[in-house]
Amino acid sequence: MEETLQKILDDYKKNNGNIITILQDIEKNFGFIPEYAVNWISKKLDIPASRFFGCATFYSQFHLRHRGKNIVTVCRGTACHVKGSERLINRLLMELDIPRDEDTTADLKFTVEKVNCIGACGIAPVTILNNEVHGKITLDKLMKEIKKIKAGE
Amino acid sequence: MKKNIIIKVCTGTGGIASGGEEVLSAFRDAVSSSGIKAIFNERCSAQKVGCRGFCAKDVLVDVIINGEKTTYKHIKQDMVQRIVDEHILNGKAVEEWTVGEDYHTFHDRQTKVVLSHCGEIDPEDINAYMAVGGYDAARKAVCSMTPKEIVDTVKNSNLRGRGGAGFPTGLKWELGMRIKSDIKYVICNGDEGDPGAFMDRSVMEGDPHSVIEGMIICAKATESGHGYIYVRAEYPLAVKRLQMAIDQCRENGFLGSNIFGSGFDFDLRIFQGAGAFVCGEATALMRSIEGKRGMPSPKLWRSAEKGLWDRPTVLNNVETFANIPRIIMNGAEWYSNLGTERSGGTKVFSLSGKVKNTGLIEVPFGTSLKKIIYDIGGGIEGGKAFKALQTGGPSGGCIPAESLEIEVDYESLAQAGSIMGSGGMVVLDETSCMVNTAKFFLEFTQAESCGKCTPCRIGTKRMLEILERITSGNGKEEDIDLLEELCRYIRAASLCGLGMTAPNPVLSTLRYFRDEYEAHIRDKRCPAAVCKDLITYSVVEELCTGCGACKRACPADAVRGTRKSPHRIDADACVKCGTCFDACKFKAIRKQ
Structure with a gap:
């Protein structure tokens, strides 16, 4: 881990970065923001860890907990809302057996998250499955894709 | 051959x-x-x-x-x-x-200025952009125009900020030009956060060079040496294409030092947002580039005086910048003639929701909403009845059928109780519940409130609680008055635009659809059959063929019955997910 963090630190110095760019790099490398990583960098840079956590909790792109191996992002923009994305999420959580107030399956295979709008309103409702955008999605289509992922593992 | x-x-x-x-x-x-x-x-x-x-x-x-x-x-x-x-x-x-014909009418009834290259040229190739006259305007501005000439042209074009507030772009640039400083910044706001709006994404993805060209011209007008394009995290493709465009510009000598061989230096970089709606607000956006929490600050100074790192900064929206090269090449008069007296040019709208032709459209200011929805949009999907047009995202409001004649510009939409915003238009039909729609936007603003000022942080929370109460059938008679009172305070006392406009969705729906609020509160009924707690699903026995499709689809095993005889829904087990309603091919499931 230290090796990756050192690289992030070097990039920060080279590119004239800031706290947000460091956090973005950590998130990209680890999939979430481990507490250890923040403390390590905070010491090296002599910037209070609270400033990092302040940013990490402010922006929705940063996550402080482990996320699932596969990410299902359901768009909650207005157009998607009008086309039934709320129901889609509720049913998805039910199908994946994710407990209330949680977003990740117990086996850390799937995380279901919401995004405000990805700007593909013309093909609403939209979901992103592991970085691949699917337009005009239905629960059946989505579950088929999820089954494919499950089978591939 | x-x-x-x-x-x-x-x-x-x-x-x-x-x-x-x-x-x-x-x-x-x-x-x-x-x-x-x-x-x-x-x-x-x-x-x-x-x-x-x-x-x-x-x-x-x-x-x-x-x-x-x-x-x-x-x-x-x-x-x-x-x-x-x-x-x-x-x-x-x-x-x-x-x-078919609908594709041609969709396109023929538009006036494409900003979108004229989108869908025509390869966005990843600077030569394709230059083949259609790209960077001629920047070259002209940098090499042969004075800052004052550029500012005057933009002023005369009557171009107003496309980010939503509609501040005259020329005036902003003039202020930026007048203030002297050794370091100045130009920022392009690509943090298109309004749900239901995607015109900036399309421009950044489909014609990234026009945005950069607009920024170069602005840099020359204000004599700024550095620029930032702030792109939201949710638009990875836009980031990729903009970065390609910037690299190609540097290779061609359009960015960097001594651009176009004129002795003028300007370079820019992309800053990727990290997912916060409030960062669309100018002061919050600048804090975010500085690496801080993106919280707005009181506007003691204009950004043109003290902006990014306390340096003079001119900040414009993506669409505003994309207009600039066209204005420089075709002249201010051409542009201002396209629009109305108060607003020059065209505006891009993203039309979505329950309309047949969803997509991006560009029309001159002064086009009627009716023309947008029915002529270009092709009318309502599935032959349903139009109910309202939502404009301006969570800061905007809903416009009812009787106001569809209004000719769209910043003032007319404000008069109707909504706002132009960045240009999102979501069509709602008879199956949309207006209270639920208002609640949806409040959920959004409440979650996105940065928490700095009390009216927004706590006020939106209280409003949301009231709306949740109403939509779950526990609304009280005095709730409407309480909502209106809260709206007044939040609007007057919030620090930034997010809070000030947060009550708009509620105020506009209360203004035009008060009866729906009353139905929820007094009759415990959702007229559009959307609010989960106020509806029940049941089987219409005469229509049910007993095919069992609903029974198989039900995730809660709430459908009872044997094959070929009418089924029945167990109200206690039903979770009201609506799966059976979608699964039934005989319209035998009733939602009320």
Whole structure:
């Protein structure tokens, strides 16, 4: 881990970065923001860890907990809302057996998250499955894709 | 026989989601394997183009043979070979796959200025942009115009900020020009956070060079040396294409030091947002670039005086910058004549929701809402009745059917109780509940409130609680008055635009659809049958064939019954997810 963090630190110095760019790099490398990583960098840079956590909790792109191996992002923009994305999420959580107030399956295979709008309103409702955008999605289509992922593992 | 064949495949976010990349590579494979180049001894190319606006018909493909264009819709990878065989090799278009009349009326009734390159040129190739006159305006501005001349042109064009507030761009630049400082910044606001708006994304993805060109011209007018493009995290493709464009500009000497050989220096970089709606607000956005929490600050100074790192900063929206090169080349008069007296030019709107032709449209200011929805949008999907048009995202409001005659500009929409915003238009039909819609936006603003000022942080929370109460059937008679009171305070006392406009969705729905609020509160009924706690699902026995589709689909095992006899829904077990309603082919499930 230290090796990756050192690289992030070097990039920060080279590119004239800031706290947000460091956090973005950590998130990209680890999939979430481990507490250890923040403390390590905070010491090296002599910037209070609270400033990092302040940013990490402010922006929705940063996550402080482990996320699932596969990410299902359901768009909650207005157009998607009008086309039934709320129901889609509720049913998805039910199908994946994710407990209330949680977003990740117990086996850390799937995380279901919401995004405000990805700007593909013309093909609403939209979901992103592991970085691949699917337009005009239905629960059946989505579950088929999820089954494919499950089978591939 | 010499032929010039160009194949254009839409690869915006919408196009890619529908399989645009696969279609493009299928065309490239087919073209090279069928030896078209050898047969015609002429150029044949398959290229990617940006979003052309009509996402409902993606993947859209243009086949242009000697300048004659045929457009295909809903193209999938496996359809490519037939187009190549029949159309490209034998000159006969595959009629059944071509777009119909609606595609042409959709496009013909628009006036494309900002979107004129989107869907026409390859966004990843600077030469394609230069072939249509790209960077001529920047060269002209940098090499042969004084800052004052540029500012005057923009002022006379009557261009107003496209981010939503509509501040005259020329005035902003003039202020930026007058203030002296050794370091100044130009920022492009690409943090398009309004749900239901995607015009900036399409411009950044489909015509990134026009944004950069606009920024170069602004830099020259204000004599700024550094620029930032702030792009939200949710738009990875826009970041990729902008970065490519910036790199190509540096190679060509359009960015960096001594640009166009004029001695003027300007360079810019991309800053990726990290997912916070409030960062669309100018002061919050600048804090975010500085690496801090994106919280707005009181506007003691204009950004043009003290902005990024306390330096003079001119900040404009993506669409505003994309307009600039056209204004410099075609003149201020041409642009101002396109619009109304109060607002010059055209505006891009993203039309979505329950309308037939969803997509991006560009019309001059002064076009009526009716024309936008019915002539360009093709009317309401599925023959349902129009209910309201939501404009301006969570800061805007809902406009009812009786106000559809209004001619769209900043003032007229404000008068109707909504706002222009960045240009999102979501059509709601009779199956949309207005209280639920207001609640949806409050959920959004409440979650996105940065928490700095009390009226917004706590006020929106209280409003949301009241709306939740109403939609769950626990509304009280005095709730409407309480909502209105809260709206007044939040609007007056909030620090930034997010809080000040947060009450708009509630105020406008209360103004036009008060009866729906009353139905929820007094009759415990949701007229549009949307609010989960106020509806029940039941089986209409006469229509039920006992096919069992609903029983198989139900995730809660709440449907009872045996095959070929009418089924029944167990109200205690039903979770009201609506699966049975969708699964039934005989309209035998009643929702009320």
